[in-house]
Amino acid sequence: MNDFIMFGVLPYVVATVFLIVTILRYRTKAFSYSSLSSQFLENQQHFWGSVPFHYGILVVLLGHTLGFLMPEMILSWNAAPLRLMLLEVTGIAFAVLTLVGLANIVLRRLTRPLMREVTTLGDWVVYLLLLVQVLTGIGVAVFHGWGSSWFATNLTPWLWSLVKLSPDVTYVAPLPFLVKLHITNAFLLVGFFPFTRLVHILVVPNPYLWRRTQVVIWNWDRSRLRDVD
Amino acid sequence: MVFHLDKCIGCHTCSVACKNVWTDREGTDYMWWNNVETKPGTGFPTKWEDQESYKGGWKTDGEKLELRSTSKKKIIPNIFHNPSQPSLDDYYEPWTYNYDELFNAPEGDDQPVARPISMITGEPMEIEAGPNWDDDLGGSEVYAANDPNLDVLSDEQQQQMKAIERMVMFYLPRICNHCLNPSCVAACPSGAMYKRGEDGIVLINQDRCRAWRSCISACPYKKTYYNWSTGKSEKCILCFPRLEAGEAPACFHSCVGRIRYLGNVLYDADRIKEAALRPDDELVEAQRDTILDPHDPAVIAAAQASGIPDGVIESAQKSPVYRFAKEWKLGLPLHVEYRTFPMLFYVPPLLPVMSISDGDIVRSDVDELFAEVEKARAPIEYLGKLFSAGNVGKVRYALRKQLAVRIWRRHVTVGDVAEEMAKKALAEADCTPEQADEIYRLSALATWDDRFVIPPFQREMAMEMMTDPHEHRASAGFGSREEPRRS
Ligand code: SF4
Ligand code: SF4
Numbered sequence: 001m002n003d004f005i006m007f008g009v010l011p012y013v014v015a016t017v018f019l020i021v022t023i024l025r026y027r028t029k030a031f032s033y034s035s036l037s038s039q040f041l042e043n044q045q046h047f048w049g050s051v052p053f054h055y056g057i058l059v060v061l062l063g064h065t066l067g068f069l070m071p072e073m074i075l076s077w078n079a080a081p082l083r084l085m086l087l088e089v090t091g092i093a094f095a096v097l098t099l100v101g102l103a104n105i106v107l108r109r110l111t112r113p114l115m116r117e118v119t120t121l122g123d124w125v126v127y128l129l130l131l132v133q134v135l136t137g138i139g140v141a142v143f144h145g146w147g148s149s150w151f152a153t154n155l156t157p158w159l160w161s162l163v164k165l166s167p168d169v170t171y172v173a174p175l176p177f178l179v180k181l182h183i184t185n186a187f188l189l190v191g192f193f194p195f196t197r198l199v200h201i202l203v204v205p206n207p208y209l210w211r212r213t214q215v216v217i218w219n220w221d222r223s224r225l226r227d228v229d
Numbered sequence: 230m231v232f233h234l235d236k237c238i239g240c241h242t243c244s245v246a247c248k249n250v251w252t253d254r255e256g257t258d259y260m261w262w263n264n265v266e267t268k269p270g271t272g273f274p275t276k277w278e279d280q281e282s283y284k285g286g287w288k289t290d291g292e293k294l295e296l297r298s299t300s301k302k303k304i305i306p307n308i309f310h311n312p313s314q315p316s317l318d319d320y321y322e323p324w325t326y327n328y329d330e331l332f333n334a335p336e337g338d339d340q341p342v343a344r345p346i347s348m349i350t351g352e353p354m355e356i357e358a359g360p361n362w363d364d365d366l367g368g369s370e371v372y373a374a375n376d377p378n379l380d381v382l383s384d385e386q387q388q389q390m391k392a393i394e395r396m397v398m399f400y401l402p403r404i405c406n407h408c409l410n411p412s413c414v415a416a417c418p419s420g421a422m423y424k425r426g427e428d429g430i431v432l433i434n435q436d437r438c439r440a441w442r443s444c445i446s447a448c449p450y451k452k453t454y455y456n457w458s459t460g461k462s463e464k465c466i467l468c469f470p471r472l473e474a475g476e477a478p479a480c481f482h483s484c485v486g487r488i489r490y491l492g493n494v495l496y497d498a499d500r501i502k503e504a505a506l507r508p509d510d511e512l513v514e515a516q517r518d519t520i521l522d523p524h525d526p527a528v529i530a531a532a533q534a535s536g537i538p539d540g541v542i543e544s545a546q547k548s549p550v551y552r553f554a555k556e557w558k559l560g561l562p563l564h565v566e567y568r569t570f571p572m573l574f575y576v577p578p579l580l581p582v583m584s585i586s587d588g589d590i591v592r593s594d595v596d597e598l599f600a601e602v603e604k605a606r607a608p609i610e611y612l613g614k615l616f617s618a619g620n621v622g623k624v625r626y627a628l629r630k631q632l633a634v635r636i637w638r639r640h641v642t643v644g645d646v647a648e649e650m651a652k653k654a655l656a657e658a659d660c661t662p663e664q665a666d667e668i669y670r671l672s673a674l675a676t677w678d679d680r681f682v683i684p685p686f687q688r689e690m691a692m693e694m695m696t697d698p699h700e701h702r703a704s705a706g707f708g709s710r711e712e713p714r715r716s
Binding site: 030031033034035036037038039040041042043046047050051053054055113114116117118200203204205207208209211213214215216217218219 | 301304308309310311314316317318349350352410411414415417418419420422423424425426427435436437438439440441442455457458459460461
């Protein structure tokens with residue numbers, strides 16, 4: 001029963017909140033969509049926090065996504081023990097990189113008076129959830145090894161069952177506590193996402209790469225102006 | 230825009246006018262959209278001209294033009310931490326004083342003092358720097374001596390500039406140049422920055438800025454600022470709400486020295502790219518070439534064809550900017566080698582004011598007078614580095630013409646200079662008596678209407694297009710429909 005609420009219901013609640021709030025917030029409070037960078041107030045430790053954290057978490061998330069989208073590929077890669085080791089070690093390395101970055105970010109916010117001025121309750125919630133997420137993630141990787149393989153066999157089918165709107169929690173039920181905590185916390189993170197600065201992920205500036213270099217905007221309708229006189 | 234540096238008295242009225250109107254909010258407290266620097270000096274933020282470290286503006290190999298900071302290629306690895314972004318230390322920590330101490334302190338043996346309080350943390354702080362720390366060469370051993378522009382001078386020239394009896398300085402008021410080829414706009418990953426077509430004002434859409442900070446590094450003049458409280462960048466908006474109502478911007482209007490001129494010019498946007506690819510010493514001329522003659526029938530027809538209203542063409546014909554920058558060639562762009570083509574032109578200062586009479590003897594030799602332009606206390610190479618990308622010929626031309634106008638007016642008003650000599654001076658400076666009189670009039674006598682020729686902006690028409698005036702306000706660089714609070 002508990003498992004069903006956690007892994008069969010919570011995901012839908014969270015997804016609904018995520019969709020409704022992000023859209024509503026974008027439409028009514030566009031001003032609040034910002035990465036709220038604090039590099040301006042402190043320029044050195046920012047590097048050792050932000051850079052390792054972002055690179056680390058991007059690679060780790062990419063790994064999770066691959067496991068979700070192409071489980072067979074992962075499994076066949078993992079067929080050879082050496083390649084399995086390589087994948088696992090890479091995963092842990094980037095997770096540790098994320099943790100180092102996150103630790104720097106949190107310490108920077110805790111110890112510097114200037115930084116405390118621009119840190120809100122929402123930020124602390126995000127940091128707490130992220131810390132739990134990264135720590136449990138590393139814990140799972142260390143104590144319940146070969147996650148890349150059992151992710152593909154157990155979690156991927158469960159996630160797809162969620163997508164297909166017929167949640168099948170039997171895949172998750174037998175998993176150890178640490179894994180369940182990692183999963184539940186991940187959904188909490190998604191649930192809080194639209195209320196925090198994390199929304200900056202949704203507005204990463206990809207169009208920059210192909211837009212024209214300069215931007216000119218006319219407020220006048222020039223053709224109309226000339227016709228008037 | 231034109232700033233006539235010979236007339237600036239360094240009073241900072243402009244800066245304060247701007248601060249009171251636009252940047253007295255939390256997060257903007259350290260910003261000076263208008264600031265006045267003493268040259269030689271390191272300016273605000275400290276050493277902003279040092280593009281080796283700030284990486285502002287464009288660079289070119291003659292074929293391609295590329296941002297020196299985060300171009301399209303470089304934004305991806307640098308978006309998490311911008312390596313060339315200045316931080317609070319490069320500006321200063323804003324402060325106020327706890328004035329109430331002066332009134333509320335209990336009676337005691339000592340005078341109560343008001344201590345400096347950080348405007349960011351609200352805690353007492355030590356003041357280490359301010360926005361204008363090197364005013365009037367204050368601390369010149371630390372500041373003036375580190376002016377990046379002094380590199381072009383020989384050691385001997387530098388020593389001469391520092392010698393106390395020859396000590397030289399002038400003021401350099403700076404606002405956003407509303408450049409023709411703005412690197413801030415080109416660098417904005419969100420596409421939040423834009424140049425207004427009607428008047429060329431460069432603005433940041435507050436609703437679309439996502440705090441990637443690329444514009445801060447990319448602007449070589451450091452005229453976009455990061456609001457640390459709202460997480461949005463802000464910059465000079467050239468007081469467009471005033472302009473649209475026919476008023477001059479606050480800094481222009483309040484300028485005590487009346488050094489500021491405002492007017493529109495017609496330019497050929499298709500020439501900008503090619504102009505920006507030219508070598509350094511051709512840049513002043515290349516930029517001038519983009520500005521078109523508003524009296525030329527072909528230009529007028531082309532402007533009409535592209536939908537420019539007659540009122541705007543008419544005001545371009547009366548524009549003081551056109552006369553200073555193009556017709557008289559007196560106005561020069563600041564650091565044109567950054568290749569953003571700043572639309573603020575400076576009339577370089579004549580340092581010192583040269584005297585025509587040496588005691589009782591009135592000088593009779595024009596060459597001797599012009600020689601003083603070369604001998605002036607501010608070495609011409611220094612001015613060249615600032616105002617013509619090293620092409621000292623452009624500065625020399627502007628200085629000689631200004632000097633010739635003075636000689637001519639001396640002839641007209643005092644009469645102790647022979648007409649022949651005055652005319653010879655004018656001829657050598659590529660000037661006519663008529664032009665000299667006009668330069669004199671616009672420099673010395675100009676009224677409000679002469680200095681500010683504001684095109685009719687048809688505000689009603691512009692506003693009509695906007696669905697929601699509040700939304701418009703936010704997208705035009707200032708204000709928001711929401712409380713600017715972090716979440
Ligand atoms: S001076 Fe103004 S328009 Fe030019 S690059 Fe800087 S902010 Fe942009
Ligand atoms: S108000 Fe005018 S004269 Fe005074 S500092 Fe500013 S630009 Fe110079």
